[in-house]
Amino acid sequence: MTQQATTITRTRPLLTALAVALIVLGALAMGARGASAQEGTTWELGNFCLDDYAKNSTCEANDVRIASITPSVEEACVAVGDTATVKFQVRLDSGANQRYDVSMFVATDGGSAWTGNSCYHDFLQPVSTDPTLIDVLSGNGPFWELESTHDMCGDIRQNEPTYYNFQQEITIDCVDNNNDGAVDPISTCTGWHNNAKNDCLTVKGADIDVPSKCTCEYMDPGVRVYRGYDWGDLPDSYKTVTADDGARHAIQDLNNDNTPDTITNTTAEPDIVVPAVWLGPTVDYSPNAETDGQPNFEATGDDNNIQNTKLVDDEDGITVSSAYSIWGQDGGQFSVNVNSSDGTTCTDCKLGFWIDWNGDGDFADPDESYLQDVTYGTQTVHFDIPATATVRDLYARFRLYDGNYNGSYLPTGLVVNGEVEDYHFAQPTAVELLSFTATAERKAIVLTWETASETDNAGFNLYRARKVDGERTRINTALIPTLVPPGSNYGAIYAYPDTTFTGNRNFYYWLEIVDIYGATQLSDPIEARAARGLELKEPPSRTEVK
Incomplete structure (x- = not known):
């Protein structure tokens, strides 16, 4: 199974002058990493595979290897033959005492990260020489700088798993040759310096110093193939359409039969089984029902979608039992129905919901966001109402997250699996x-x-x-x-x-x-x-x- 990075927070003493210099230089190098001009400085994307740095490499060693990959999906695979945009976190393991200037290569075209023509190239950054600052678990560093003469590329110690978040999101092909609903394994390579050096100042220096000091293998990317997206329908100010990074969920439906499916990734060891989860009896999604968010004043834009010749109103997961339970004098409550493709479980699922209590057209104010644990079936959710709430006409957004989700809980952006439902609650007048x-x-x-x-x-x-x-x-x-x-x-x-x-x-x-x-x-x-x-x-x- 994929590993989730854990952030460690600790009290840190003053930095040494050298550590400050190293971290500042690393931060400056990464500051503009989103610009193409930075390719070749802190990361590279293109014809930069391992063979371009070591023509005679044999890659016979396994001192350091990528042990697992955890994706954060920016744009999902909605069909085989599509592409997905992902941000990877990798876990690096080392069997040697310590290795220097670790580099990583990932093929982006379905080819080889060793001898192919399209790769993403990155290295451990930023670095520090202060042991109290080292953080190898969050993915953000700083990472070890173990060489006596210091450079900018991070090093790794024996038997200390190291997690690293790639600097850039990358695009991979949605290849699923065995039709199991998961993208086939992708080619990866890891290289390192066997000897301490001080010449790794940019990604160009992240190579190998001995022909055998690299390892290449195919890794399960953890990216699933979905059928399409489910969007919301709140008014525009709440960020509903894709152009505004509106709330959307990628839906698992391998058979395209209007019923979300369980995906079993058979290329992983052991198999990874991911049930589809959603709110209420139904969920509608592209490409058959909708192709973007459908904002309107009443939040009913996608309540009458036609999906596979059927009229589908998928706003059916949240029920307000009476006119006052969403407001309430001492707090609010509603009923939520959580569904699952396996018919029994929604392990570690969460319901995020946002209520615009002051009616200003967003969910950015204090006390407007909530997160609750939910399980399979129908249950009642209770929540606090801010003392300042006076609006009687309420807009609300509900999002269901499966137990594999490891991102931020926000009212915007893409989430794989789950569902988004938008509501306009108009309280009857007193x-x-x-x-x-x-x-x-x-x-x-x-x-x-x-x-x-x-x-x-x-x-x-x-x-x-x-x-x-x-x-x-x-x-x-x-x-x-x-x-x-x-x-x-x-x-x-x-x-x-x-x-x-x-x-x-x-x-x-x-x-x-x-x-x-x-x-x-x-x-x-x-x-x-x-x-x-x-x-x-x-x-x-x-x-x-x-």
């Missing part, structure tokens, strides 16, 4: 308002309203303005209390006289509904013309409503 009218009498404008039902309603406020877009003044000194108990399924009739205005003119009025949680809802304005003969009175309070 009050069903039948009417709201204003009648001018000799000494007042009487405001009357009738409710059909009131659910968890606390009461009402009334506001007045001289213009429909003018400053609003609250005309009641205290909350006008509801006439029915909270939770009632019936309503009442209310009347309130406004005697605090002056002038024979038109006024606009709003009714504000306040529920027992403090959330408010404002009615549309109504207009009334005052009768003559009223004296000016100061309003009891003034509140600008934005």
